[in-house]
Amino acid sequence: MMDWNNLGFCYRKSATMLICRYNGGAWGKIESSTDDHILLSAFAGALHYSIECFEGLKAFRGVDGKIRIFRPEENARRMISSAEFLNLPCPSEELFIEMCKQAVRENLDFLPPYGTGASLYLRPTLIGSNPQLGVQSAKEALFLLLCAPVGAYTGGNLEPCNAVIARNYDRAATYGTGCYKLGGNYAASLRSLNIAHSQGYKATLYLDPHSHTLIDEFNSSNFFGIKGNTYVTPLSDTILPSITNKTLEAVAKHLGMEVERRAVPVEELAEFEEVGECGTAVIITPVDYIDDKPFLETTDPELVKRYTFVTEGCGPKSLKLYRQITGIQYGELDDTFGWCLFV
Ligand SMILES: Cc1ncc(COP(=O)(O)O)c(C=O)c1O
Structure with missing residues (x-):
């Protein structure tokens, strides 16, 4: 029996995964595998050459018993943009x-019940699959639709986290791949993230790789800050265009911010x-403080500058957002924006 209320964000095998193969210039039939x-x-x-990109989106069981996938067309378009960069079919x-819908239908036993705050995470993954030696574009590809039931990414939803600025590490290059969802970007952030974890931080915050004076994003989520009635989020070419962030911008406007x-x-x-951090996995995770120091490796407390925000729980504006x-995702509020796709 699944403990729906304490899933966390980790690998769990589901009933099936879907596979579609590209070779000979066309996509084949969708296959399902247990x-x-x-x-x-x-x-x-x-x-060998990280010819890989992926997506992350969620399906929800609503208060009305209906199943909703949140904004899948946005993820489809972002994957197309990542694949175009890699010149990958x-x-x-x-x-x-179609594959997102089929994956949900085949994995209903893994779609968490309404009221648990959990969801079915979908992980579309596209890889260059033909054997090759030497850097060149892939000619064959595999498109996989994986899924896993998940709770919150870092602890509980709305449980505050801390972060540290990774001043001497970049996750993306100035004219690089930060705005695409490529596996290689995450490999590039792993070392700094591990150092941050070893120092008790949950997340790393990266600066713009050109000047290192502007905020870019967290290791696996976008950044937003609230000042008075204003929602502020970085404009940058080196961050992932987060669908959650775009959604929150619309929601904030809708709420009069x-x-x-x-x-x-x-x-x-x-x-x-x-x-806060925002992203599909975290939705919103409030950040209670961010430390800035000359080097990530620095442990001298005298050299740490701490920026403190809400100290307990989630701030009122973040909570409203x-x-x-989540009200729209779980069918509790009207989806006036037309963001949900029913399965
Ligand atoms: C680096 C990075 N930034 C931002 C996001 C948030 O994007 P989205 O809201 O589309 O999930 C993610 C993924 O969730 C991410 O990995």
């Missing part, structure tokens, strides 16, 4: 969405009343 292993040449480009928006997407200097952290977005 085994979540794949047979792949050890020379596949994905394994990409499934159409239609195929992407001002929205500013612009460059955010690090020092402005001192002016935010609330700061969270309630609005």
Whole structure:
């Protein structure tokens, strides 16, 4: 029996995964497998040259018993943009969405009940699969639709987390791949994240790789800050265009807040009343403090500058935004924006 209330965010095998293969210039039939292993040449480009991109989105069981997938067309489009960058064959928006729906239908036993705050996380994954030696675009690809039931990413939903600025590490390069969802970006952030974890921080915050004076994003989520009635989030070419962030901007406007997407200097952290991480996995995770130090490895407390936000629980504006977005996802509030796809 699944402990729906304490799932966390981790691997759990579901009933099936879906596979679609691209070779000979076309996508084949959708196959379903109860085994979540794949047979792949050890020379596949994905394994050597990181010819890989992925997506993350969620399906929810609503208060009305209906099943909703949240904004899948946005993820389909973002995967197309990642695949285009890699020159990797990409499934159409239609195929992407069809496979998301089929994955949910085949894994209903893993779709958490309403009221648990949990959901079914969908992980579309696209890899270059033909054997190759030498850096060149993949000619064959595998598109996988994986899923797993998940709770919150870091502890409980709305449980505050802390973060540290990884000043001497970049997750993305100035003219690099930060705005695409490539596995390689996460590999690039792993070392700094591990150092941060070893020091008791839950997240790393990266600065813009060009000047290191502006806030970019967290290791696996976008940044937002609240100042008065204004939702502020970085405008940057080196961050992932978060679908949750885009959603929150619309929700904030809907709730009568001002929205500013612009460059955010690090020092402005001192002016935010609330700061949060936002992303599909975390939805919103309030951040209670962010430490800034000359080097991530520095442990001398004298050299740490701490920016403190809400000290207990979630700030009122973040909570309002969270309630609005989750209300739509679970069918408690009207989806006036037309964001939910019913399965
Ligand atoms: C680096 C990074 N930024 C931002 C996000 C948030 O994007 P989205 O809201 O589309 O999930 C993610 C993924 O969740 C991420 O990995």
